[in-house]
Amino acid sequence: KLTVVIYWYILSVILLLGLKNRRSGSFPPGPTAIPIIGNMLSLDRSRTHESLTQLAETYGNVYSLRTGQTWMVVVNSFKVVREALVTHGESVSDRPDLPLQDEIAHGKGVISSNGHLWKQQRRFALSTLRLFGFGKKSLEPFITDEFTHCANIFRSYKGKPLPPHLILNNVVSNIICSLVFGHRFEYGDKNFKNLIKLFDQSLQIEASVWAELYNSFPLLMKHVPGPHQTVKKIWNEVKDFVRNELKEHRKNWDPSDPRDYIDCYLREIQANSGQVDSTFDEENLVICVMDLFVAGSETTSTTLRWAFLYMAKYPEIQEKVQAEIDRVVGQSRPLTMDDRVNLPYTDAVLHEIQRFGNIVPLSLPHVTNKAIQLEGYNIPKGIMIIPNLTSALFDKNEWETPCTFNPGHFLDNEGKFRKRAAFIPFSAGKRLCLGENLARMELFLFFTSFMQHFTFSMPAGVKPDMSFRFGVTLAPKPYEICAIPR
Numbered sequence: 082k083l084t085v086v087i088y089w090y091i092l093s094v095i096l097l098l099g100l101k102n103r104r105s106g107s108f109p110p111g112p113t114a115i116p117i118i119g120n121m122l123s124l125d126r127s128r129t130h131e132s133l134t135q136l137a138e139t140y141g142n143v144y145s146l147r148t149g150q151t152w153m154v155v156v157n158s159f160k161v162v163r164e165a166l167v168t169h170g171e172s173v174s175d176r177p178d179l180p181l182q183d184e185i186a187h188g189k190g191v192i193s194s195n196g197h198l199w200k201q202q203r204r205f206a207l208s209t210l211r212l213f214g215f216g217k218k219s220l221e222p223f224i225t226d227e228f229t230h231c232a233n234i235f236r237s238y239k240g241k242p243l244p245p246h247l248i249l250n251n252v253v254s255n256i257i258c259s260l261v262f263g264h265r266f267e268y269g270d271k272n273f274k275n276l277i278k279l280f281d282q283s284l285q286i287e288a289s290v291w292a293e294l295y296n297s298f299p300l301l302m303k304h305v306p307g308p309h310q311t312v313k314k315i316w317n318e319v320k321d322f323v324r325n326e327l328k329e330h331r332k333n334w335d336p337s338d339p340r341d342y343i344d345c346y347l348r349e350i351q352a353n354s355g356q357v358d359s360t361f362d363e364e365n366l367v368i369c370v371m372d373l374f375v376a377g378s379e380t381t382s383t384t385l386r387w388a389f390l391y392m393a394k395y396p397e398i399q400e401k402v403q404a405e406i407d408r409v410v411g412q413s414r415p416l417t418m419d420d421r422v423n424l425p426y427t428d429a430v431l432h433e434i435q436r437f438g439n440i441v442p443l444s445l446p447h448v449t450n451k452a453i454q455l456e457g458y459n460i461p462k463g464i465m466i467i468p469n470l471t472s473a474l475f476d477k478n479e480w481e482t483p484c485t486f487n488p489g490h491f492l493d494n495e496g497k498f499r500k501r502a503a504f505i506p507f508s509a510g511k512r513l514c515l516g517e518n519l520a521r522m523e524l525f526l527f528f529t530s531f532m533q534h535f536t537f538s539m540p541a542g543v544k545p546d547m548s549f550r551f552g553v554t555l556a557p558k559p560y561e562i563c564a565i566p567r
Contacts, residue, residue, distance in 0.1 A: 104145060107459040109154050111145040112136065118297075119147030126290050127551055130442035130471040133157070137472060143456045149297025153446070153465035154455075157472035159479050159503040161456060166468055166510030169453045174511035177448035177465045180299035181292050181309060185316045189360075190368035191515060192376065192445070198360040202369055203515065205361075209345045210373075213260050216518030218418065220256070224523060225415040227255050227265070228530045234268060235535060235564040242540040242561035245389060249382045250277045256523060257377030257516075261370055262326050263341035276322055280375060283315045285552035316371070323370045327363070343370065377516045380440050381523050383556045387438035388431070388528055390557055391486060392537045394545040398488065402427045402532050403567070412567065416529045418522060424529070425498040429491035431528050435506045436474050437486050442555050444468040444508045470505060479503035535564040 104110065114120050123146065124132040136144060137157040145154050156165045165173055175195045176182075186193045191202045207215075214220035231252045235243065248268060254277065255265035266273040286292060286308045295302040295309040302309060330343050339345045346366045353359035392399040409423045410416055421428055447466040452459065460466075475483040480490055480503065493499045507514035514520070531537075539545055540563055549555045 105459075109143045109145040109455075109458040109460070110140050111147075112140070114147040117149070119149055119151075121148055121290065121293060121297075128549075129288065129551060130439070130469065130555070133443070133467070133469050134472050134475075137469070141456070142472075143458050148293050151297060151465060153467055154458075154460055155467045155469055156455065157469045159473035159476045159505070162468050162470065162473050162505070163502075163509060165453075165455060165466060166447070166508065166512075169455070170510040172451045172453045173447040173449055173466050175448045175450045176512075177446050179296045179446070181287070181295045181312065184313055186368050186371075187364070189365045190372040192372045197358065198365075201360050202365065205346075205349065206342070206369065206373065206515065209342050210260055210519075212345070213341060215260060216522060220519075220522065221417055221526065223259055224256060224526045225530065227252055228415075228527060230268070232530075232534055236566055238564065240563055240565045242563055244559065244561050245386060245564075246281075246559060247274055247277055249385050250281075250378060252527070253382040253385070253523060254374070254378040256519070257374060259341075260377075261342040261373055263330075263343070272322070276319065279315045279318060280379060281556075283312050284375075284379065284554055285550065286312045288552045319371055319374075320367055323367045323374075326370075327366065342373070373516075376514065377519060379554055380514075380516075381520050381527075383440050383554050384435055384438055384524055385527055385531075386557050387440075388434045388531075389537050389562050390545050390547060390560065391434055391437070392532075393539050393562060394547065395486065396538070398430060399532070399536065402430055403536070406529060406533050410529075410533065412533055416526060416533065418525065420529070421525055422498075425492065425496060426488065427529060427532070428498045428525070429488040431524060432491045432501075432504060433486060433488045434528075435524070436480075436490065436504060439471055439474055439555050440506060441508070441553070442469075442471045442551075444470050445512070445553075447512065468508065470508065473503050473505055476503055531564075534567055536567055538563050538565065 112120055112123050115122065123136075133155050134157065136155070142157040142161045143154060144157075145152055147153070156162050176193050176199075179193075182193050188194055189198065189202075191199065191206050194202060211217065214223070231248060234248055251266065251268050251273065254273075259265055268274075289308060291307050291309045292312070327343060330347065334344060334347055336344075336348045336351065339348060343366070346361065346369070350361045350363065350366070353361045392402075405424055405426050406416070410420055444467075447468065449460055449462050449464050449466060452461050454460070473479070477483055479501070481487070482490075491498055491501060491504075507517040507520070540561060543561075546558055546560060548558055550558050
């Protein structure tokens with residue numbers, strides 16, 4: 082009898098959950114969800130962005146999925162992504178409450194925060210970083226100087242295969258480090274190299290099924306061993322690293338003469354002490370620095386790693402880029418952002434690398450703070466929104482040859498560079514990437530400098546491996562490449 086009672090109890094719970102989680106007629110359709118776990122088994126986690134794009138072929142450009150008890154709506158195609166993020170920008174400007182992210186950031190920083198805190202921190206970050214050259218011409222010498230350090234490392238290999246991953250991460254990270262910490266890190270710094278490796282590991286785990294399980298069943302997963310526990314340890318190590326930098330800053334901090342973002346933030350804490358609406362405190366400083374560090378390094382370095390592979394795979398494109406740079410700039414002086422307008426083919430190739438590389442395939446999740454309508458469907462308040470940037474960057478209605486690497490996408494009939502509305506690798510709307518201007522400058526100056534001084538090719542007998550490793554970012558698998566000085 083007890084067995085029968087337990088059986089009927091479990092069955093009743095499953096039926097009640099099924100009724101509770103039914104889609105209403107006006108809610109976006111989607112694949113059938115399994116009780117309790119939802120659609121967790123509907124996706125191939127090694128290529129989630131492709132799985133989501135394929136589901137759109139069956140259920141349309143606006144469809145729904147459920148993970149645990151949480152509903153999410155996936156928006157596909159450039160038209161619908163723009164409608165969601167721009168037309169309904171204010172209504173989807175918040176980030177969802179994700180337990181794993183809350184464990185790390187506690188609702189602070191400039192990426193996962195919301196409301197007044199997010200607006201105040203984002204405004205301060207942008208204004209302060211601009212003060213130190215963020216997105217301005219005054220930053221160009223720092224970038225070209227960092228390239229010189231990197232070029233010396235590359236030349237030391239004398240054309241033999243080299244692993245570019247950690248070197249490029251260090252190169253790009255040093256730019257944001259100069260703005261935030263006031264100094265760069267040597268490429269041989271073991272602690273910094275370890276930090277870079279930790280970032281890479283964390284961004285993979287945070288887009289895995291382990292993170293999804295934690296976000297769906299936090300009370301249970303807190304006590305279950307797995308990679309999700311590693312993520313928390315990683316970010317605690319990063320926080321310790323930032324706190325150590327903060328400790329060093331305090332030793333000779335002069336509020337009247339700020340050297341970097343941290344100094345300015347310490348001054349802001351002091352100036353806003355006692356104000357009720359102030360969000361400036363030391364814990365928020367630590368999280369903001371973490372956010373700026375990741376946002377200001379990972380995507381750009383990943384793009385450059387893809388760039389090397391595409392140039393090795395398409396040597397004829399690499400030759401045309403180098404010929405244009407040689408003709409317009411030569412090899413005797415560093416490139417500047419002013420050269421960009423005179424390098425349309427090079428600019429087109431760089432944009433196509435970003436489009437085809439698809440670095441942040443699903444952007445970051447949003448959540449509705451009020452009910453909206455998309456494509457005739459009603460989406461209530463509190464529903465997670467997944468902007469499928471992949472579907473925009475490969476939209477058949479926007480690109481002539483979406484599945485082919487084709488710099489011509491960004492050239493007009495006269496060979497001049499042309500902008501494309503569907504080119505949104507930095508997302509769109511209120512949550513547009515904070516570091517977009519810096520990333521654009523870094524990508525242009527680093528890419529063109531590499532093309533000016535090196536020719537990239539695969540080691541003898543090795544073909545470029547264009548397969549990816551899925552995570553928050555879409556990164557190439559580890560590889561070695563030959564950088565032959567020109």
